[in-house]
């Protein structure tokens with residue numbers, strides 16, 4: 001039975017148990033001063049699915065991403081990836097275990113070429129100066145395989161012709177492709193994408209969506225934060241909705257479209273802050289579907 005078939009049988013409720021979860025989180029909590037940014041009871045991500053993490057501005061989505069991937073420290077909670085506890089591990093160790101998140105290219109990275117960006121994201125980038133001759137030989141072999149993988153990912157993401165250009169010369173959409181390609185250098189079993197479509201033109205959105213579907217079809221689990229409701233409803237197998245730090249709803253796109261708690265959360269958030277941009281589109285998308 002495929003993961004999609006099994007996810008179809010899961011009850012649409014916050015904290016729902018999944019048939020084959022790749023990630024299981026118990027009580028991740030993070031506050032900043034008096035503000036509780038994340039306070040999630042329980043969350044499971046089903047292996048082999050595309051799961052969207054959505055919610056109004058300030059819901060805690062990015063903070064939850066940061067905490068789970070070891071790029072921010074939780075106040076409490078424990079979580080396991082592929083059955084092994086990963087809370088407390090730094091980001092690079094979480095990535096080594098196969099759970100990798102994308103990052104926006106920093107200023108420093110935009111000065112490097114596209115190919116150099118890929119190679120920097122490869123495994124085994126440290127310790128070169130301490131290597132003995134045998135290890136240096138092995139390292140060289142590793143370099144060759146990293147380069148091969150980088151070249152083939154650049155082909156796949158249609159960036160090969162840009163390999164020697166600086167990353168800073170890429171368009172917004174091409175940068176998003178590069179961010180995704182970089183994440184795949186370590187052959188992750190789960191990728192976490194933070195707003196992969198932000199600022200991308202419609203043609204490249206299509207291309208990014210195809211890449212995300214292809215990852216799922218190859219067996220990679222995808223968890224992504226996104227605001228565009230058409231994208232979310234169109235591509236997700238499962239949707240997790242956060243508001244005010246908590247998971248307030250979970251389900252398939254059809255469950256979420258008609259979920260009054262979700263509609264209220266978006267409208268409530270808009271009431272606090274005047275609707276603008278994608279946020280207003282998001283709430284309208286949900287309202288239209290009622």
Ligand SMILES: Nc1ncnc2c1ncn2[C@@H]1O[C@H](COP(=O)(O)OP(=O)(O)OP(=O)(O)O)[C@@H](O)[C@H]1O
Pocket residue numbers: 032035036037055056057058059060061062063064
């Ligand atoms: N480093 C920080 N210091 C203080 N407050 C923070 C910090 N990071 C996040 N917050 C606060 O935590 C809350 C959750 O923020 P977070 O960025 O996780 O939400 P989000 O759902 O990702 O929002 P958006 O969709 O706008 O990106 C917000 O109120 C935010 O202001």
